[in-house]
Amino acid sequence: MRSFDVLTTTEWRDRGDMLPAIHHLKRCVSLALLLLMGTWIVYATGGTAYAYPYLMLAPVLIGAFWYALVGGLCVAFAAGILMAFMPQDAALSIEQSTSNYLVRIAQYLLLGGVSGWLFLLRRRSASRHRTMARTDPLSGLANQVALNEDLGRHLDLPATRGATTGLMLVRITDITDVIDAMGLDAADELVLSLSERLKGAVCGKPFAYRINHDELALILHDIDLHDIERIATRLLDVGEESYLIQQVPVRMQLAIGSSLRQGDTVKQEDLVREARIALFTAIQEGSDHKHFSPGFERHSLDSLQLIARVRCALQEKEFSLHYQPKICLVNGHVCGSEGLIRWPQADGSLVPPGQFMPKVENTSLINPVTHFVAREAASFACRHAGWGAISINLSVHNLYDDELIDLLIELVEQVDLTAEWLEVEITETALIGDLAAARRAIQRIRDAGIGVSIDDFGTGFASFEYLQHLPITGLKIDRTFVAQLEVNARARKLMACMIEMGHALDLTVTAEGVETQGQADILRELGCDQAQGFFYTGALPASDYLAWCQAHANTLP
Incomplete structure (x- = not known):
C-alpha cells in the first residue's frame, strides 16, 4: 500500500x-x-x-x-x-x-x-x-481564511510543484437535527470531536479546518485517486461511530467531496471549487462520497442556469398546470384530479418536472413556485367544480412556509372557492423532521376546511406515528405497492391491510400508478376508494383534461 x-x-x-x-x-x-x-x-x-x-x-x-x-x-x-x-x-x-x-x-x-x-x-x-x-471562535479550529492561506502557501512550495495535492470537504448532513435537539453548543462540540477522530483516522494526522458550521476540510499531499477513495472510506467509518455529546450518544451522516490536482499551475481556488462541486453532487445524488469529475462542473453550471431560467419563467408566467384525474372505483366517475406543474417551451416540448423541481426545492424559489400552483389550482377548481377537488403537492419547505398556508386560507376565504374543492398532498419525508411543527401546520390547513393527504404512503418509516397524531383526511398509496398486485399475493395482502387501516381511521384511500385493468379490478375488490394512473390517462392540459372528463363521463352507464 x-x-x-x-x-x-x-x-x-x-x-x-x-x-x-x-x-x-x-x-x-x-x-x-x-x-x-x-x-x-x-x-x-x-x-x-x-x-x-x-x-x-x-x-x-x-x-x-x-x-x-x-x-x-x-x-x-x-x-x-x-x-x-x-x-x-x-x-x-x-x-x-x-x-x-x-x-x-x-x-x-x-x-x-x-x-x-x-x-x-x-x-x-x-x-x-x-x-x-484564522480561527473559528466556536470550536477553536482553523477556518476558511486559514485554509485558503495554508493551501496557497503549500502550493507555492518548491517541494510540491509537480506533486499531487488533494482536498477533501466533509459535511455533517444531519447537523441541524443536533442543533434542533441539543443546541448550537452541542453542534460545535460534535464538530470538534469529529475533527479529532478524522485526524486520528488518517495517516499523518491532518490539520482539520472548519470552513462552515457543518463542514470540515483536509489537505492531502502526494496521493492518488486510490488513496482518496481509501481515506474517504475511513472518514465515513468515523462518521458511523457513536459520539457522546452532553451525555447523549450521537451518530452522524457524512457526505464527502474531494478534488485532486497535479502540476506547477495548480491554484488553491480551483481545488476548493472542485471539491465543493463534488460535495454538492454527493449531497444531491444521496451519495456518501464523490470525487470531482469535469462532468460535475458542467452539471453544476447547468443547474445554476436552470434555476435562473426558472426565475425568469416565473416572471414571464411560462408555467402551467396539467391535471391527472382521480377515478372513484365504486362508480367509475371522475372524483377529482391532481394539479401538476409543467413548463412548456417555445418548440412545444415540456421540461420534465423531475429535471427542475428537485433543484427548485433546494432554493428559495420553491415558495413562489408553489404559490403559483396553489393560485392556478384554486382558480381552476372555482371554474370547474363539477369534476371534484384539485390536489396540489407540498414539499418539506412548503409545509413550514406560513405565507403559503396564509395564501391557502385566503383563497378559501376571499375567492369564491369551497374548501372541499382544494386538497394538499404531503410526502412522508416532509414529516420526518419535526412532527409537532408538521401537526401545527396541517391543523391550520384543516381548520380552513382543506383536505390533507399523505402522498407516497408506505415509503417512509414513521407512518404509524403520524397516522396517530396528524389530522389528515386521506392516504395516497405509493405506486410501488400497486405494480405487483397482479403477480404477488403478498403485495395484495399488504395493499388490503393499508386500505383497511385507512378506512379504520376514516381516511380516503387513493392508489396511484394504476396502469392495467387488472390492477384497477383488484383495487376495487379490496375496497380502495380512488385510483389514479396511466391506465386512465396521464396529466393533461386544462382544456384536454376537461374534454377527457366529458368523454369519460359519456362512456359510463
Whole structure:
C-alpha cells in the first residue's frame, strides 16, 4: 500500500521556518552594510563631535522593526561599539572620552530597546488578530481564511510543484437535527470531536479546518485517486461511530467531496471549487462520497442556469398546470384530479418536472413556485367544480412556509372557492423532521376546511406515528405497492391491510400508478376508494383534461 503525505500543523511550521532563512540572511547583511556605511560617513565627516552619529539610529530602528526587542538591542549595541572606536575629531586625532561613548551606547540601547519593545507589542497584537482571523471562535479550529492561506502557501512550495495535492470537504448532513435537539453548543462540540477522530483516522494526522458550521476540510499531499477513495472510506467509518455529546450518544451522516490536482499551475481556488462541486453532487445524488469529475462542473453550471431560467419563467408566467384525474372505483366517475406543474417551451416540448423541481426545492424559489400552483389550482377548481377537488403537492419547505398556508386560507376565504374543492398532498419525508411543527401546520390547513393527504404512503418509516397524531383526511398509496398486485399475493395482502387501516381511521384511500385493468379490478375488490394512473390517462392540459372528463363521463352507464 503506497504511503502518502498529510499536511500537519508541525509541517506547516517547519516549512514556514525554512522559507524565510534566506530572507534573514539578506536582512542581517543589509543591517551590517548600513552599520558600516554609517560608520564610514561619521568618520568621513569628521568624527563623533558632529551630528552624523545619529545616522546610526537608522539601522537600530530597522533592526527593531525586523526583529523586535532582540533586534533593536543587538543592532544598538553593535552601533555603539562601532562608534566607541570612532575619534571625536578625526582631523585633529582627538579621541572620545570613556563617558562619551558609554553614554552614546546607553542612548542607542535605550532607543533600540524601547522601539523594539513597541514593535514587539505591535507584532503580538497583530499576531493575536491574525490568529483570531484564522480561527473559528466556536470550536477553536482553523477556518476558511486559514485554509485558503495554508493551501496557497503549500502550493507555492518548491517541494510540491509537480506533486499531487488533494482536498477533501466533509459535511455533517444531519447537523441541524443536533442543533434542533441539543443546541448550537452541542453542534460545535460534535464538530470538534469529529475533527479529532478524522485526524486520528488518517495517516499523518491532518490539520482539520472548519470552513462552515457543518463542514470540515483536509489537505492531502502526494496521493492518488486510490488513496482518496481509501481515506474517504475511513472518514465515513468515523462518521458511523457513536459520539457522546452532553451525555447523549450521537451518530452522524457524512457526505464527502474531494478534488485532486497535479502540476506547477495548480491554484488553491480551483481545488476548493472542485471539491465543493463534488460535495454538492454527493449531497444531491444521496451519495456518501464523490470525487470531482469535469462532468460535475458542467452539471453544476447547468443547474445554476436552470434555476435562473426558472426565475425568469416565473416572471414571464411560462408555467402551467396539467391535471391527472382521480377515478372513484365504486362508480367509475371522475372524483377529482391532481394539479401538476409543467413548463412548456417555445418548440412545444415540456421540461420534465423531475429535471427542475428537485433543484427548485433546494432554493428559495420553491415558495413562489408553489404559490403559483396553489393560485392556478384554486382558480381552476372555482371554474370547474363539477369534476371534484384539485390536489396540489407540498414539499418539506412548503409545509413550514406560513405565507403559503396564509395564501391557502385566503383563497378559501376571499375567492369564491369551497374548501372541499382544494386538497394538499404531503410526502412522508416532509414529516420526518419535526412532527409537532408538521401537526401545527396541517391543523391550520384543516381548520380552513382543506383536505390533507399523505402522498407516497408506505415509503417512509414513521407512518404509524403520524397516522396517530396528524389530522389528515386521506392516504395516497405509493405506486410501488400497486405494480405487483397482479403477480404477488403478498403485495395484495399488504395493499388490503393499508386500505383497511385507512378506512379504520376514516381516511380516503387513493392508489396511484394504476396502469392495467387488472390492477384497477383488484383495487376495487379490496375496497380502495380512488385510483389514479396511466391506465386512465396521464396529466393533461386544462382544456384536454376537461374534454377527457366529458368523454369519460359519456362512456359510463
